């Protein structure tokens with residue numbers, strides 16, 4: 001499938017004059033961040049497909065050298081496997097159907113799995129047989145990230161020890177994984193996780209194939225600046241060294257958000273203005289749900305093709321297109337005071353968990369995806 005590409009957002013607007021929402025990706029920005037991970041992370045880099053499975057994103061990753069993908073469903077495995085002949089999929093969901101395990105092994109040759117409970121381990125061995133790499137997902141302390149990923153998954157230390165021993169007893173190959181939570185602002189969260197990993201591995205007395213530090217790498221928004229990726233890489237390297245893993249046990253990471261969040265803008269159009277209320281063609285049931293769930297403050301800019309917009313700003317309430325009263329952004333955003341019907345709003349930093357989460361509620365869905373060539377305007381690349 002070919003997606004159109006344009007020299008700039010302005011160029012796209014002039015050409016399409018879209019009354020529908022348009023998702024714009026900067027593939028060069030994605031590739032740049034992927035290379036930053038590949039060069040800076042002290043180990044193997046997997047891309048977490050769930051974050052944004054769009055073809056433009058996957059192709060940019062692949063072009064930059066990413067060959068390993070964290071997948072959580074048969075659909076994601078098929079998507080990657082059928083797109084890239086030499087890609088490797090890891091089935092990193094702690095709860096899998098028997099059918100999905102069977103197909104992953106037989107059809108797609110998947111060899112890496114995750115478990116966090118003895119029943120899942122039993123199921124996996126029963127369907128997939130012995131000899132696979134089985135990561136034991138450990139729970140890490142919450143409260144360090146916008147989205148806690150240990151509230152639902154992750155074995156406590158005692159169960160982690162038990163599972164690792166059982167993987168070995170079942171003639172399979174143990175590994176360890178964790179996820180400190182998505183949009184994790186503190187490098188020290190990885191240090192705490194390594195402390196748990198070291199304790200569990202030493203109690204279990206098993207040698208892991210690798211330690212998978214998950215995702216969690218944060219991005220800046222319009223109000224909060226995230227520490228640079230390199231600070232996280234340095235902390236991970238330091239913790240791995242502290243417990244004697246560095247250069248002995250391979251490290252893996254599987255970022256989603258940190259790879260793509262800042263590499264996309266959503267272009268939405270104002271369809272009606274009532275005083276300080278703007279009715280847009282995209283909202284929280286569409287690609288902007290993280291503004292609610294993550295309380296994110298993406299950078300916004302108004303765009304008018306014919307004539308200038310006022311430099312004077314005032315706060316506006318943003319309504320989405322559906323007829324549900326809940327379809328409103330829960331805080332106001334500053335926009336030019338004369339913004340009106342037909343103007344566009346560029347919502348920046350929406351590459352992660354945006355189109356991947358959208359519904360088609362009320363018939364509204366973003367289905368136009370374009371690539372913008374070259375480097376990003378700096379206001380939207382914090």
Ligand SMILES: *Cc1c(COP(=O)(O)O)cnc(C)c1O
Nearest residue numbers: 048182183215216254255256257
């Ligand atoms: C969602 C997820 C990721 C990606 O997390 P980010 O915070 O987006 O980097 C990685 N690994 C697993 C197991 C996940 O569930």
